[in-house]
Structure formats: C-alpha cells, structure tokens
Amino acid sequence: MTGIEASALYGTLNLLVLGALEEGSLHGLAIRRRIEATSEEVLSVEEGALYPALHRLERDGLVQAEWGRSENNRRARFYRLTERGRARLERERSDWLRHARAVSDVLRVPLGKS
C-alpha cells in the first residue's frame, strides 16, 4: 500500500491484529478468523506469519498475553491490547484514514463500508 509509512507499524498485518483485538482478547486462531473476514490476500501468504507478528507486538508492549481456555475448553494463549497498544491503534487508524481519503480523492473512488 503506497503512501503509508512502512515504518509506522512494520506492516499492515500488525495493524490489522491490533484492530482485531480492539473489542477484547482473542487467541491466535480467532484473530485469524476475524481478519479473514476482511482480507483473503493477507492470509494467503502464510497463516503462521500471524504468530511472529503477535509475539513482536507482545515484545514491544502493544499487546499482552495470557494462557486461558478456548471455547472448546482447550488451553490457548489469549492476546489483549495494552493501553499503549490502544493508543497506537488510534494514531495509526487516523493516519490511515487520511491517506486513504487522499488516494480515493485522486482516483475518484468513493470510500465506503464493505
């Protein structure tokens, strides 16, 4: 995606993960499902790419992880946004929107909900 600072969030995958966690804590599989709804393309590379991304976000303090029980009562590692992660998400979100609007204006493609 041109026009967006690559350094802003080292890849859209991380941003999507943050977005996915906005409403609560999820384990990796559930995160994949939520993101799946939005973009097949991202996941077609490797599903496993999700996990290094999650651990990187954890290392940088944007998410926090805990072991818990899944809906099937299996042990799973749940991820949750930290305060820092939440703030970062907000910042990146507004940046993204600005750029997207600019691009859509130039291309004369209306931005809409999908």
Next chain:
Amino acid sequence: MSSKGNPPERPGRPLQPGPGVDREIEEEVRFHIEGRTRELMQGGMTEEDARAEAERRFGDVERIEREMRALDRQRIRRERRRGMVAEWVDDLRLALRGLLRSPGGSGVAVLTLALGIGASSAVFSLVEGVLLRPLPFEDADELAMVWHRYGSRLAKASVSPPNFFDYRDRSGEFESLVAMDPGPVNLTGDGEPERVPAAGVTEGFFRTLGIAPVVGSAFLSGDHEPGAAPTVVLSEGLWTRRFGADPSLPGRTVRIDNVPRLVRGVVPDAAALLEPAELWTPRVFAPEELADGRRGFEHLTVVGRLRPGRTIGAGRADMGAIADELRARFPERYRPEVEWGVRVESVRDEVVGEARAPLLLLLGSVVFVLLIVCANVASLLLARGLGREGDLAVRMTLGAGRGRVARELVVESLILATAGGLLGLVLARWSVDALLALSPGSLPRAADVGLNPAVLLFAVLVSGLAGVLAGVAPVLQLRGIDPGRSLGEVGRGFTAGPRIRARRAFVVSQIVLAMVLLTGAGLTLRSFANLLDVPLHFRPDGVLVMDVSLPGEEYDPVARAAFWTELLPELDALPGVRAAGATALLPLDGRSWNASFAIEGETGETIEPRSSDLRVVTPGYFEALEIPLLRGRTFLDVDGSDAPRVVVVDRRLADAVWPGEDAVGKRITFDRLGDDDVTWREVVGLVEAVPAETLEEGTRGHLYLPQGQSPQATLSLAVRADAGSPAAAHPLALVPAVIDRIRGLDPDLPVAEITTMEAMVADSRAGTRFMIVLLGLFAGVALFLAALGLHGVVDTSVRTRTREIGLRAALGADPGRLRRLVVGEVLGLAALGLVLGVPAALVASRFLRGILFGVSPTDPLVYVGLVCAVAVLAGVASWVPARRATRVDPAVALREG
C-alpha cells in the same frame, strides 16, 4: 463464539527463556494447527487432508517457531531489565524515605561526612598539586642540581664560577650543566619603574631544562659571547602583565638596569621554578671572575641534565670525583676540616622535598579524621537501626530477602555519602582557598593547587569508601536479626547486644584515633613554642625594611658607596627615625651567603672550620636592628675603599675561631694563605649573634664587611622608628618619607620587598604555624566527634537500661550509685581508649620526627596533656546521661519495659 478469554490460569510469568517458554510456543502453534484442521474438516475434508492443508497454510513450522523463540527471548530480556531498574528505583525511594524519617540524624550524618570528605579532598588537592603532579620540565627525572656542601654545618651552598666551569667541562655523566646567577634588576621605560627578580644564565639554560619558548626563541648561540649585543628572555607572567602579551615583542628592546636589551622571546613561568625570576639575561663571566682566587665566591645555582639512563648516583659519583680533584689542587682552600664537598640532588627533591614530609603528615592526619567520621556515621546508623529492627524483620518475613534489605541499607549509606560528598566538595573548594592563604610562602608549586579532575576523582572514591564503610556495620547487624524472634521482641531493652558492642568498639577506636591526632597537634604546638623561644638577639619590632638596588651600569663601586653614605644620614635625620642602616641579607631572609676565610697565625694543621655566613653592611645597620655591640666598634663612614680593611665578627664566630681570646684586633683574609698578595682585614668589633636564614638553622658565625669596602649593588635597607612614635607600632608609615629621600638621590630607583622586620620573623615561623593550625583543627574535630560518639553510646545504654535502672531505683538504690553506674561505663571506655591510644600515639609520633623542633616525639608533657584531654572528654560526654540516669522515674521505667 465468545471472544473473551477466561481468567488467567497462572498469575506469574516465566521470566527465563528455556524449555518452559519453548514448550509454550509449541503448544500455541499446535493449538492453531489443530483448530484449523477442525475448521477445514467442518468444510468437508478428511482429517488427513485437513491437517495437511492446515500445515501447508501455516508455513514452515520450524522457521516460525525459531522466530517466535527469538522474539520471546528479546521480550524476556527487556522485561528483566525493566524489573531491575524498577527494583533499584524502589530501593532508592525506600532508602530516601527511611532517611527522611529521621531528618536530624540523617542531617548530622551528611554534615559529618561532608566534613570528612571535604577536608580530605582539600588536603589531597594540596598533595596532588605539590607532590604528585609531574614537574613542568621535559623528562624532569633527568634533572639534578649541584651544590657545595660544608660538612653538616652548611648543607647547601651556591657554586662559584670557576668551580662551575670545572664541573661543566669535566663531567662525564651530565649531558649539560647550566648556572643561574640570581639578582633583581630594574625595569624602566614602557611604564612604571619596576624591580623584578631576574637571573643571569649560562648557555643552554632553557634547552637543558627542556622548556620551549611561548613566542620568539631562547638565547641564540652568539648571545653568550663576550661583547655580544645585550639580549633578554622574558617570563610569560611578566610579558602578560607588563607588555599585554604583545606577540610582536620579540625583536623589540626593553630597558633593564638602564641598558637596552633585545627581547629574544618569552618562556613559560615554569622556567622560574628553581630560582624565582621574571626575566633572564645571558651571564658572561669576566676573566677575573674565573680566577682561582675566586673559587670561594659562591653565588651560582647550578642545574644539569644527566645523560639518558644515568642515575643520580652516577651523577653524584661524577661530581664527587671532580670535587676530589679540586680538593687536591687547592688544599688550602679545601682543607679537610672545612669538610667541603659537592652535593647532587634531583630537581624533584629540590622543588618539593621539604614539603613532602609535612604534606604527607597532613594527608595521614586527615585520613584519620575521615576514619573517625566513618565510625561516627556507622555508629549513628547502628543507633537508628535499633528502632528499625522490627521494621526490617517485617520486610524480611514478607519475602524481601536478606539480600534485598542489605542492599537497601547500603543504598542508604551511599545516599548519605553522596550527599556528604557533594557538600564536601563545596567545603573543599572553600577550604583549598583558605589553605593556600594560610600556607607559608615556602609552599612550592602553590599555583598548581586546585580542584581538578584528579581531586574530584579522589572525592568520589572517598565518598564511595565512606558510604561502604559506614554502611557495613548496619548490614552486618542484619545477621543478628532473626525475623521470627525479633517480631516478638521488638522494644525489649538489652544491655550487651551485638549492636551496643559494635558501637562501643567504634567509640574506642575513635578515641584512639583522636589521641593520635592530639599527639601530633600537641607535639607541633610545642615545636612552635620552641621556635618562638629562639633568641633573636635583635629587636624586630618597629623596623621597616625594603630592598634597594643600584644597577651596575650606572653605579660603579665608588658611586655605590657614595650613595649609601649620602642616603643614610638623610634617613637618620627624618623625624620619627631613630637609626637606619642596610645589609646585603637580613636575618631570616631565607637566603644564605657564605665565604671561606683564613685567620692570621694559622699554619696548615688547624682543625677549626673556616667558613661562615658573610654579610656586607653599612654603618647604622647594627643600631637599626639593635644588635648589641659587645666589644670594639661598628662600622663608620671612614671605613671606605681607601681605608684599612676591617671586619666585624659575631660572638659565635669569635668563640669558634678564637676561643678564650679577644677577637678584636685579630686579622682574617679571604685570600689563600701563602699567596703573595694577601689582604688582611682587622676585626674591629664584636657583636651578638643573630639567626641566619631560618630560625631552625639557629645562629651561626657571621662575618660582617663594610659596604664601603665591598660595595654591593643590592642592599636591604632597615629603618628603625623612634620608640614611642606612632611609626614604632606601624613602621610602614615611614615608607613615603623614606622613598622620598631615595628618589631625591635618584628618581629612577624603584624599591621592592617593602615590609617590616616583624613580618619577616613571622614568615619564618609560618611553616610550623601552618601545621599547627591544621593539625590542631583536625585534632579538635576528632575530639569533638569522639565525644559525640561516646555520648551517643552511653546515652543509648542508659535508655535501654531504663527498666533496669527504674527497678533499682524502686528498690531503693540511691542516685549516687546510678550515676556511678553510668560514669563507670564511660570511664571504662575512655580507659580502654587510653590504654590502646598511648602506644598508638607513640608509634605514630615517630613520623613527626622530621618536622619537630626542639621536641622529642615522646615528650612527656604532651602525653600527660593527652590523658587530661581524654579525661575531660569522658567527663563531658557522660554528664548528660549521668544526670538522666538519676532522674529516672521508677514507675515510668518499669512500665516502659
């Protein structure tokens, strides 16, 4: 599907990378793959196909797990680092809070530490600047100075020109030897006439010292040829002060003693370290100066550079061999009984040698003070610890761990030490200024002293050391705290717990250290008293002195004699002046001048030493200083160049040379006996003996010559004020009138070194006075701190024994017994301190031997004083606790238990 997770299973997090974390990673990956497999199966695939597809979609498991492991390791590292920092911040916070809870105690501790750290930093800055810093010469260790020596009577005498050239030309070990001929000169033109110290130097002077010019050059090779155009090299200080550091000065001329001299260049002030001078001129010797008859005219300061790799010992042997040759060549001049020899000393020893012992002594003393300070602070911390035992026990029970608590205690003392160190540096800054102001003028390299990085490093090290030392005791005490037991016993009093024992040990050691310092101060004080007692045999009060120099180019010997003959009666006639005279060197001037002589009627086998201090004086000199005339007469105006040669001797010389006889009428000569043309000089007067260049040297024999017969260019004028006149108390009041008379004879003659004889006498005592003030200060501080420590221990003891005392009081014990209980404890500690302190003081006082005057290190008076001091200390320290012991209300005491 619920997106919320369930509550966490485990509260803690694994903080170590290792199998635990690796397993979790595997588990997480497997969960995903299994879950994906199930999803795909729901879509209709078989389990086999679903799993294969799920694994394919996941990717390279190995690689991904590896990446996750690496990320987790990084995460754990970061968390651990954060944890440590948080711990340290916690420690700091807790420590600060603990310290602020007892602000009084903490304040006292900080102040005491500041005192110790500041004082030792100040003294160290002296030691660093004077002793440790390298000398400003290149390869300074190769430099040595050469002196003449006369047995034990005269350790260092200047060298005569003929001898200097012999040393220079014949030396095997010295790469080069140069000589300085010091003497002030008049600087005129370009401003106010000014008299500055100067020196004539021989060829290669600056090169030998290893000093490069700042601007311009040093002397060129032609400058030392006879008849060369006059040149001069200036010091940086003079160049800045008088010529505004003008870079175009080399090549111009300046007027020195009324002779225009071409300025070759400017050198750093370091060139004057060996012999004070602000400018240097080439010293060229006239042939008659180098005659054998002049080997007794000793006025050159000689310094040389040894060949690389040669030792001082080799230099000594070298010069010694030349001296032996000279002794053989001139047996009458260098008779065996004269004990003449050559002495070689390294320049380093010359510059700092005399200051080394006193400065190291001061450093040792201040270290003692520092130790006492640490003991005090440790004691203080222990005393506070008494109340905190419960608190610490609670923390240890809650899992803080002994290590953590110990660390916090150390942090506390380090905070105290840091605060003390910062405050101490401020104190040190101020103290260094005060020290320099107080120090004797003879302190070498005083300009190099200051707060520089080396001193700061020292202060930091000392602060750290103090913090650790002071903190060790409370930490060690932690061992005595058993959490289970202490919680139940908080508040119970005890008399002989380890805490009190430690504090008692501290107090005793403080007393010992204080006693050592007191001994040093006491011995030095007695030295000083002895110095004060040294008989001067002249009256220094009410005498104004100043140096007047008549430049050689304007004043030939006849003119010089005439000048003084005219000036002195005019000064005599001034109102308020009783007598006026002049001399080449005043007593206690710090410089010496001696000559060898022979007496009439001697044969070759006499055994009396024949060298003495030489002084050229004018009529009126003895009267001005009120040196008693014992027999015969002093000099008169008739003793001029055409008159028979005369001398005056002092009692010391007369007793040594003509024992039992009347010295008046005897004859002496400076020439060699057996020469054809011996000039005999008759002794016409006998005066009392006065001190030579320092008080410690005592009085030596003096030979006085009349100015009229040996005219000197520079004399020190002495003017005595009328007794009872206002100037008698303030001789400097006479200055305008005296200068006026001098200017009346020659308007261009500046005068220098204007001071009073009393000031000169005080200056000669300044070194010992300096030591006394400092040692006395240290001893006073030590005594005060030891008293505080003693008071504190006894006070605590009484407090903790309140219950016991109350019980005794309730049972009818009389107050006297209670008081004795307390006093007994004090006396016990003090006695122990004495018993240990006296031998320690005896041992330590040995180091004082070098600087004492007229006092033995085992002087009984001082030690008696010591015992009295400790007794007073004990009395003062015990007074308050003793009173408190008698006031204990039994009811309250019993309840408190």
